[in-house]
Amino acid sequence: MHPAQSRSLPQRALLIVGALLLAAVASLLVAGMTGSIAIAPGELPAALVQVLHGRTDSMAATLLELRAGRALTAFVTGGALALAGVMMQALLRNPLADPYILGISAGASVGALLALLLMCAAATVDAAALAGAVGVAMLLYLFARRDMRSGAALEGGTSMLLTGVILSSSCMALVTLMLSIAPEGRLRSMVFWMIGDLAGAPVRALPWIVLGGALLYALRSARAMNVVALHADNAGTLGIRVGALRKGLFFVSGLLTASAVTSAGSIGFIGLIIPHACRFAFGPDHRVLIPAAVLGGGSFLVLCDTLARTVVAPTQLPVGAITALIGAPVFLYQLHQLRK
């Protein structure tokens, strides 16, 4: 960034967020129009008005309502995962950190699969997933509690990352155990939950409240996150309460992850890819990165989900498979570019 440009950083940020906001709306519209029965662009305004007024008389309006609910869930899930990734990466000062690598989603999988195995109702599955995610997050916190205060061991995040990897693999062992003893009939739903699937994910207000609150916290801490990302422990000499910020980032990103896996299962790569892509395009400044990642992550998952339900229609793919298929090559490409 050239100093002359950085003076107009607020305008630049406004431009980026504005463009991404338009992209988000466009992705939602695309998701609404695309499907086994497409809605023509001409029918869209009338259908939209009907849905907004709660009257779904026409075919187009009914389809739109169905798809919009799913697209909105995709958006809030993608936004939450991307924001959780940004926060974890700032916390550990490691651009490869991700709540999924830390085992929080694996913990959710253990809870959810146990509930599915026991033939529990959908609400119980969600509650069990949440309990699993919170359980692993608490374990991680117990292990990393001392590192949060004096960050020597947190530097680069290797201690916490390794703890997370080990927790994750023990959870995966439990998952494998449950899959191997599960009766044939329940296997499919269990596997789909693990890969991450938005089909049948209910539209709820809670994920939006969690995302809104987390976004507010992140924007208020954006400048402090920059200072900690740059100066690590020594950020204290610039007036940052480093310990409090680290705890806040850990809890808020844990909450975001738990909320996302509970609504959509374990969808990988978003928390890694989207922050990376946004840093690559807009720079590492968290004041721009945070809103950009939320909008970018939301739009990305909406488009991935649209692809998941249309690419081999009428069969629906789990969206987690799509994000991984797109995410992995993009990630490798970016890593290669950054190393140059």
Add this chain to the structure above:
Amino acid sequence: MTITTRQLALRAGGRTLVQGLDWQVGQGECWSIIGRNGAGKSTLLRALAGLRAPDAGAVEIDGTPVAAWKLEDLARRRAYLAQSRHDAFAYSVIETVLSARHPYHGKRYWEGSDDHAAAMGALAAMEADHLAARDVRTLSGGERQRVAIAALLAQDTPLLLLDEPANALDLAHQVQVMGLLARLCRQQHKTVIMIGHDLTLAHGISSHALLLTGDGSWYAGPVADAMQAARLSDTLGHPIETIEHGGRRIFIPRETNHD
């Protein structure tokens, strides 16, 4: 701007590094902390900066214990240069220096033009203004060190704590940085406490020196007193000779026989 330690004790790894340190640094003084590796120089500087709690005794800045200061207020009073740094993200040089303006931002989300002026001024003072747009991770060790010192200057505090400011710098920049620090002391009456291993450079700019032996004992005093060859030889565990040259005192470690 004064800094005072009372009966300060610092321990690390089961060893007592500093014991009963009663030390007073006044405004406009320039102190060098001298000692062998592991003698507790950086530990002491971190304790002065408030990054580490003392194991006994107290550190006071302007008469108030460091821990009792509000972090934001303290950040406008003292700046700290760490011995080394690790850059995880692709921040630009100007962003790195601007981050040191954080204590002046209050609740503002964006920096103001005064922050940009301060950051560019600090970079220019370190002859690093041409690097402003560079990714910090692509800088050489010496360039990165100059950017870090520029950030310290941009923080614009009356007390500067520097852990080996001459680290990784080439000869010309070592002299330039030391000259800059000397001017900050003499002309702007800033208080400087720094760690360094080049005795000649330290002697050239310091008004005082604190010698740490690493076994708890210490000696503090004006340069003429503290930086005598015999005392330094004792502290550093190696015979040191001095010669006078062009009005400057040059410190030479006695060579061991290579044969």
